[in-house]
Amino acid sequence: MGGLVTGCGSEDAGSGSRKTSGSAPTASAAAADAAAPSQSAGVVDSTSASPGEFTDDQAECKAIVPKVKVPYDKALKAGTDAVPCTKPVSIELQGTANGTPWWDAEVARTDGSTFTVRVDAVSGKADKPRADADEDADDKRQLAGLLGKAEVTPQQAAKVATDRTKGTVSSV
Template identity: 80%
Template sequence: MGGLVTGCGSDDADSGSKKTSGSTPTASAAAAAAAAAPSKTASGDHASTSPGDKLTDDQAERKALVPKVKVFYDKALTTATDAVPDSKPVSVELQSAANGTPWWDADVAKADGSEFTVRVDAVSGKAEKPQADADEDADDKRQLAALLGKAEVTPQQAATVATDRTKGTVSSVELDDTDQGATVWSVDVISPKDWSKTTYDIDATSKKVLREEVDRD
């Protein structure tokens, strides 16, 4: 669900550049059609979309999935780092199973850049066994370790910057770098007003907003 829902937080925030780690397959939009009535979002706000409004497939998918989340992005990251000793967060992304159940795809890494994915149930908070990135080579590890070393801002701090600008639910947070060489946290926030997604690139050293892009599809 990278482009549709993508990172989630209770009151906090897709990167335009390359993703640090692999993503799990996106959710089917089939479950979206069932969500017709306004529902309560993870941040406690109610959607303002009226029954007569037409939602895009992506918006409908977000509307169907986000209100089901009980365990948010920050808790999922904590659970993932606890599952991999001496690790730091790299990314977290909201996903959906075929039956519409939400879960988090959380990536963490150790100091040498060794990366692991932990799947966390977004309802129960239960974590599956960490899986090492089998495709990661020595160069990948060095690059990731260097990226982590440059990040002075935490993903939670970056998410707060994003949600201060756009009220909604954080569906993705990802450590990345831009074409200009800046290290950023890319944060996605889903608004309960129209189920649009806003992406922010937050400088990982200064918390400055480097990019803001609204996806209303």
Template identity: 55%
Template sequence: MDTKSKSVVTRSMHSTGPRAIGLVCAVAAAGALLAGCGSGTDKGAGNVKSGPGSPAAASGAASGAADPAAATPSGSPSGSPSGSPGGSFTEDQAQRKALIPKAKVGYDKALDTALAAVPKSKAVAVELDGNDGGRPTWDTEVATADGTVHTVRVDAASGKADKPSVKKDQDKDDKTQLADQLRKATVTVQQAAQTATGKTKGTVSSVELDDTDNGTPKWSVDVVTTSDWNKTTFDVDATNRKILREHVDKD
């Protein structure tokens, strides 16, 4: 065996070990130094910096991540209820807001005009309508003792009324039922409206005579509040003025 050659191989193997270890240590030290510089930690605080220009901010910008808080502008109405200050109105609320201020004649005056146009009649229904080109009109219904309904359209701005017309889709049973309701209803339409507005301040936009499940007549009264343009419907017992139901329509 060539001992000289073996000695050379041995020296080569021994010299390679320390050099490789030294290289690994150098790489590890450099990595630790870079990690320490790029971590953005505050000396003594241990908290990662998140301010503008910090590595975290740069990383977020590079990855295209968005700040969730910045996605919704301050003061956005997205979280506010419909009709609230700063919020948006629903279609119905917007229609009420546009129509009701135009009505210079109230529901009661409109009914008085209709009752005067049909002798010996009683109020059945009245509703504010804006379908005639946005012009406010009270659609009223009054009935004679036999239950025959007459409709009268009253201009809600001027108070002028069209000629009464007999409702055509009534049959004998309809007339008999309505005549019975009118006999039992000891509470007037004005009293029912006063009961409703006594609970919720606002403008009466509709009143209608109906009956409950047990046959007792009731007045359904719609009251619109001008602060949010919501509509509240009250069912008022037409025999004792008790409120049977109250429902707020925010649509």
């Protein structure tokens, strides 16, 4: 489990040329190629494809992005601040049927235990962290090892993606 950053919508995780109908490769593919096998960044590109070319997930994400006032990096910091002595694992922009956006931040301690923190994407307020109840000792050991080996930060992965495709980071 590395710090994988992907854009909204469904993409084939094993594909090196992730595309939407009639568009260039997504930023997640570009960042995956440029950053490292375990790190990539996804960007919602608000300038390319027409609405008919998006999956339902991508269209929903594109509708949520303009409502976001707190960017991923500030939300990720709120997540790590909510659980002392943790490192970021992932963050993903979410929204409800009424369009209220939030970030789901996953953070981990050095022993590999993980927590999910929901961060309001408008106010930046973090909810109470939730510990991952279905982690076993092997999962924790594996994640702790990956965190210790990580060389690319979420911010670096996102920068690679946004340098190649202008847009808004929707998940890391």
